[in-house]
Amino acid sequence: MSVTPPFHQVTLSAVSAGYPGRPVLVGLDARIPAQLTTAVVGPNGSGKSTLLGVLAGVVPATAGTLAHRNESRPAFVVQRSAISDSFPLTVRDTVAMGRWARRGIWKRLTPQDRSVVDACLERLGIADLAARQLGELSGGQRQRALVAQGLAQESDLLLLDEPTTGLDATAQRAITEVLDEVTNNGVTVVQATHDLAAARRADHCLLLHDGRIVHEGSPDTVLTNEALARVWQFTDSA
Numbered sequence: 001m002s003v004t005p006p007f008h009q010v011t012l013s014a015v016s017a018g019y020p021g022r023p024v025l026v027g028l029d030a031r032i033p034a035q036l037t038t039a040v041v042g043p044n045g046s047g048k049s050t051l052l053g054v055l056a057g058v059v060p061a062t063a064g065t066l067a068h069r070n071e072s073r074p075a076f077v078v079q080r081s082a083i084s085d086s087f088p089l090t091v092r093d094t095v096a097m098g099r100w101a102r103r104g105i106w107k108r109l110t111p112q113d114r115s116v117v118d119a120c121l122e123r124l125g126i127a128d129l130a131a132r133q134l135g136e137l138s139g140g141q142r143q144r145a146l147v148a149q150g151l152a153q154e155s156d157l158l159l160l161d162e163p164t165t166g167l168d169a170t171a172q173r174a175i176t177e178v179l180d181e182v183t184n185n186g187v188t189v190v191q192a193t194h195d196l197a198a199a200r201r202a203d204h205c206l207l208l209h210d211g212r213i214v215h216e217g218s219p220d221t222v223l224t225n226e227a228l229a230r231v232w233q234f235t236d237s238a
C-alpha cells in the first residue's frame with residue numbers, strides 16, 4: 001500500500017558541509033518530499049552541487065544530521081562536464097556501471113543486470129549508441145547515457161546535477177519525460193538546475209544563496225520575482 005505524500009525521503013537538520021578549508025553549506029534545515037520532484041536552485045557557487053553531494057553521501061556533513069527514509073543507496077548523476085573525454089568507456093559500460101553498487105566491480109553482471117541495462121538504454125533512446133565511446137558523444141547523448149546509468153541503479157532516490165542544462169529542446173524533453181515517469185513510479189527525484197522552467201515544474205523547490213536556504217516550498221511560493229531578483233542581485237554585488 002502506498003503512503004500518501006508528503007512524507008520525507010531525507011530530512012536535513014542544521015547541516016553544514018564543504019571541502020577542506022572551504023565551508024560551503026551552513027546550518028541547512030530542509031526536507032526532501034518522497035516520491036516527488038525537488039528542484040535545487042541558486043546562483044553559481046551557492047552550494048547546489050555540494051548539497052547533492054551531501055544527499056548522495058559523497059560529501060560528508062561536518063555538523064548536523066541527515067535522516068534518510070531508508071537504507072537504500074542514492075543514485076547520483078553528476079554534471080556531464082565532470083566526466084573526462086578520455087575515459088575509455090562505451091555507452092553500455094557507462095550504464096552497466098550503474099549495476100556495480102549491487103554486484104561489486106569484480107563480479108560478472110547477471111542476465112537480470114544486463115536486461116536492466118538494455119531497458120535503460122532503450123528508455124533514454126540510446127540503444128543504437130551502446131557500442132560508441134562515451135567521450136565521442138555529443139553533450140546531449142552523453143547526458144542521456146549518464147541519466148541511464150542513474151536509472152540502472154534502481155534506487156528510490158535519484159539525484160541529478162543540472163541534467164538538462166545546455167541541451168537542445170528535444171534532449172531536454174526526453175530527459176524531462178523520463179524523470180516524470182520515474183517519479184510516477186515512486187522514485188524521489190532531486191535536481192540542481194539553472195533552468196527556471198524546469199524548476200517551476202517541480203513539486204518542491206529549495207532556493208540557495210551563499211550556502212544557505214533562503215526559501216523552501218512550492219515553486220510558486222519560492223520562485224517569486226522578488227526572491228529571484230534579491231538572490232541574483234546579491235550575487236552580482238558580491
Ligand SMILES: Nc1ncnc2c1ncn2[C@@H]1O[C@H](COP(=O)(O)OP(=O)(O)OP(=O)(O)O)[C@@H](O)[C@H]1O
Binds near residue numbers: 022024042044050051
Ligand atoms: N571539490 C571542491 N573543493 C573545494 N571547493 C569546492 C569544491 N567543489 C566546489 N567547491 C566550492 O564550493 C562552493 C560551492 O560550489 P558548488 O559547486 O556546490 O556550487 P553550485 O551552486 O553547484 O555552483 P554552479 O551553479 O556553478 O554549479 C564554490 O565556492 C566552489 O568553488
